[in-house]
Amino acid sequence: MKRIDQILDECSSAVSLAQLSECLDSLFTEGYSIAADGALYEAKHEVGRIKGMKIEIRPREHAPPHFHVTKGDIDASFSIEDCSLLAGSIGSREQRLIEFWHTKSKGSLVKIWNETRPENCPVGATRL
Structure with missing residues (x-):
């Protein structure tokens, strides 16, 4: 369930x-929210916390498939495909650590992305 x-x-x-x-x-x-039609949906899925940094995948998102990293002055999003920085700011040390973590976690990130897509998600599932 x-x-x-x-x-x-x-x-x-x-x-x-x-x-x-x-x-x-x-x-x-x-992290739940209510859609315009009154349906309840998961607004974000916390993938993990590392030294206070939250890593999340948000179900109602834009392309390309990506994940968010936040903590204090860190607010960045990264491509699930290649871990390129899509938006935001993050220190070089933290970015290199996220990139290293990504090499080990990509399969799990793809799985979580696909499992958290709502039926009407414009991006949909990915096969990265």
Whole structure:
């Protein structure tokens, strides 16, 4: 069962305001949002945290397939295909470490990208 389905089941079976508040907390902290049509979707998928840096893949995104790295003054996005810096800023040391990590993680990044595409995602799945 997907995590979103678990949260929805918990919300549906909640009998108190405290339980509903826990559902809302899960929706906020786990990165969910509401589409224009009222559907719940995962707004971001945290791939990992490294020394305070968050690495995320966001489901409703633009091409090319990419991931985000954020921490304090770091806010950058990288191509899943070749780890090229697409946008943002990151120190050279951190960028080299992300590039090294990418060489080991590319297969997992492709898998997560594909698993998190919503049905109406304009980019869709990738075969990188």
